[in-house]
Amino acid sequence: MKSILKWSIFIFFTFFVEQIFIIDGINFNFSFLLIYLFVIHYFFPDIEQKKIAPSEFLPILFFITIGLIEDLFQGVIGPAIISKTLTGYLLILLIKQLFFHWTELFKAIIICIFTIIDEIIYSFIMIYFFNINIGYFMLLKVSFIKGLLNIPFGLILSWRKP
Amino acid sequence: MTKKTTILIIAVICLASFFLISYQAKGLISFAKIDFSNLISPFQYLKNFFSEVLDLKEENKKLKEQLYQMILQQKSYYELIEENKRLKGLLNLKEKKKEVITIAKVTRTGSNKFLKTFWIDKGYDQGIKAGMPVITLNGLAGKIIFTSSNFSEVLSLTDPNFSVSVRVERTRVEGVVSGTGTNLCVLKYIPLEEDIVVGDILITSGTDGIFPEGIKVGVIRKVERKKGFFQNIEVIPYQSDSKIEDVAIIKSLI
Numbered sequence: 001m002k003s004i005l006k007w008s009i010f011i012f013f014t015f016f017v018e019q020i021f022i023i024d025g026i027n028f029n030f031s032f033l034l035i036y037l038f039v040i041h042y043f044f045p046d047i048e049q050k051k052i053a054p055s056e057f058l059p060i061l062f063f064i065t066i067g068l069i070e071d072l073f074q075g076v077i078g079p080a081i082i083s084k085t086l087t088g089y090l091l092i093l094l095i096k097q098l099f100f101h102w103t104e105l106f107k108a109i110i111i112c113i114f115t116i117i118d119e120i121i122y123s124f125i126m127i128y129f130f131n132i133n134i135g136y137f138m139l140l141k142v143s144f145i146k147g148l149l150n151i152p153f154g155l156i157l158s159w160r161k162p
Numbered sequence: 163m164t165k166k167t168t169i170l171i172i173a174v175i176c177l178a179s180f181f182l183i184s185y186q187a188k189g190l191i192s193f194a195k196i197d198f199s200n201l202i203s204p205f206q207y208l209k210n211f212f213s214e215v216l217d218l219k220e221e222n223k224k225l226k227e228q229l230y231q232m233i234l235q236q237k238s239y240y241e242l243i244e245e246n247k248r249l250k251g252l253l254n255l256k257e258k259k260k261e262v263i264t265i266a267k268v269t270r271t272g273s274n275k276f277l278k279t280f281w282i283d284k285g286y287d288q289g290i291k292a293g294m295p296v297i298t299l300n301g302l303a304g305k306i307i308f309t310s311s312n313f314s315e316v317l318s319l320t321d322p323n324f325s326v327s328v329r330v331e332r333t334r335v336e337g338v339v340s341g342t343g344t345n346l347c348v349l350k351y352i353p354l355e356e357d358i359v360v361g362d363i364l365i366t367s368g369t370d371g372i373f374p375e376g377i378k379v380g381v382i383r384k385v386e387r388k389k390g391f392f393q394n395i396e397v398i399p400y401q402s403d404s405k406i407e408d409v410a411i412i413k414s415l416i
Binding site for chain 1: 165171172176179180182183184186187192193194195197202270272273274275276277308322323343
């Protein structure tokens, strides 16, 4: 219960910040950070809570919820559900199947690349279905900037984790 | 949960979402949009209040100067308006009035992922509807794309998804102005043989059925005549995105 309340407040705060702060027309993609943090906390819990084989159902439910909230802010339901679910699942696959030492550099690369993947999936869906007029170079540039912006926040929030 | 079940759940969710998106894209269903405007408006008002107080003295001085100039010009304008009315009456031309719905203040920049938007502090309670043109004292600023009870989202003139039918004031040639995503716009569909020069003024033509005619849009900045059917023309909008503070929402033609 305490954990649900904690996450609810964190989600509300994240979306509030995401909606308010815009730098030169580029808004943040902090919602991906929620997914990253949830995956980290879920698959690398503290020692006393350690599970042998954690289920993937709860993380997927979380991804869908985050995607749905983001979609509600944009007024179109669906694109963020798909992008967040796919990106989150890719992150789970990476975490479960690769064994490596989680250095800060590796975490930074993961945050940046997965933010870009999330942005690109979302953007392609919007471009395909709604004929949104945006240049591909501009799209890559904006996605990359969002990926870079997420790195410091992601590193601070996942400090010494896993 | 096995890996196959997980993949199945993801596939079902993606498929359902795709159906939902396609229905929304066709306009068959639409969902309400959450916005934090009501929540953040007290902070925005507080911020605006302090900045306004600081600017008030300077603004007052400028306005007084403008007022004297206006009074001097007024007399000659009245004469011109009367003369214009008489001439139009002779020509049986109907004057299309630009009906101002309300005046609004810009509260914040929009958080839409793809569109260059900004929010204003008036909504459908004040009679604002989606599609209505938004102007400033300088010229066209955009159009309403979303309204809630007390706030509205405006698509900026410089967004690539914005288009307005325009006319070159000097030559009366018609074209379409679209945003580029930067601070500039482009004038499209002007044939190579048309006489367009740097400095030409663009006004709305009223032929798109949304924007009333005669609103100032921008000035020609650069003209390129390359191969193809049309000229490449850059336009500087009269109203810069970053300097919008107060706007007027006017009735669309539809």
